[in-house]
Amino acid sequence: MLTDPSFPDRLRDSKPVIAAWCGLPDPSVPALLAREAFDAVAIDMQHGSMDFAATIQSIPLIAAAGKPALVRVPVGDFASASRFLDAGVSGVIAPMINTIEDARRFAAFMKFPPIGERSWGAYGAMSLSGLSPDDYFKKANGLTASFAMVETREALSILDDILGVSGVDGVFIGPADLSIALSGGKGVDPASAEVEKALDDVLRRVKAAGKFTGIYAPSGARAGELARKGFDLVCIGSDSSMLRAGAQASLGAARG
Numbered sequence: 001m002l003t004d005p006s007f008p009d010r011l012r013d014s015k016p017v018i019a020a021w022c023g024l025p026d027p028s029v030p031a032l033l034a035r036e037a038f039d040a041v042a043i044d045m046q047h048g049s050m051d052f053a054a055t056i057q058s059i060p061l062i063a064a065a066g067k068p069a070l071v072r073v074p075v076g077d078f079a080s081a082s083r084f085l086d087a088g089v090s091g092v093i094a095p096m097i098n099t100i101e102d103a104r105r106f107a108a109f110m111k112f113p114p115i116g117e118r119s120w121g122a123y124g125a126m127s128l129s130g131l132s133p134d135d136y137f138k139k140a141n142g143l144t145a146s147f148a149m150v151e152t153r154e155a156l157s158i159l160d161d162i163l164g165v166s167g168v169d170g171v172f173i174g175p176a177d178l179s180i181a182l183s184g185g186k187g188v189d190p191a192s193a194e195v196e197k198a199l200d201d202v203l204r205r206v207k208a209a210g211k212f213t214g215i216y217a218p219s220g221a222r223a224g225e226l227a228r229k230g231f232d233l234v235c236i237g238s239d240s241s242m243l244r245a246g247a248q249a250s251l252g253a254a255r256g
């Protein structure tokens with residue numbers, strides 16, 4: 001849903017927002033997970049195999065369950081961020097924001113003037129929200145959230161500049177890539193001591209800037225820990241992991 005309440009209001013008032021994270025290439029998967037007790041459903045187009053059309057088809061199915069739809073776009077694909085806003089998503093997560101130019105371009109495609117340069121054509125969003133063109137235009141910048149992903153040493157080193165970009169509403173941590181970066185490429189451990197220290201530092205700085213904090217969690221148990229740390233948005237990944245875990249639990253129960 002885009003309104004009543006908007007996704008930014010949900011992030012402010014009913015945190016943590018716990019979202020499902022989908023990559024399997026069919027809209028029936030986010031449609032099904034939207035009917036579970038998740039607060040939102042995110043579609044991953046960076047590493048998942050959802051294509052553009054399947055993602056667009058998922059948006060009204062998620063909204064029909066009364067949940068905000070979120071999309072992680074492929075690296076650098078800011079034009080698609082605008083197209084998903086046009087179709088009615090409530091939030092976009094942009095991976096690998098490693099320069100201030102990346103952050104500014106992402107914000108420009110996410111927000112209408114005077115904040116950004118988003119072009120007009122929000123047909124799906126107007127249908128889902130029921131807002132008139134002028135009302136939608138006046139409210140749109142505040143109805144959706146733009147999350148810049150921080151998952152490299154470069155991004156950490158310019159965090160305050162990223163936070164200073166109006167039109168970037170929040171920072172979303174990719175703990176796996178961050179662990180690769182912080183270990184100097186030695187391994188992947190999204191819950192390493194180095195990552196935990198970086199998370200605490202990022203959380204403090206983002207909150208001080210009055211922006212939203214989001215993060216990916218590879219399991220429900222980890223999502224609980226991250227929610228208790230104070231993240232506003234925690235995405236539990238992924239649909240395929242949940243499917244595998246369910247399959248293994250069923251087989252375990254069947255075979256003893």
Ligand code: 3PY
Pocket residue numbers: 095151173174175176177178190216
């Ligand atoms: C990461 O952990 O690096 C992510 O981008 C989550 O998918």
Ligand code: MG
Pocket residue numbers: 095151174176177
């Ligand atoms: Mg990543």
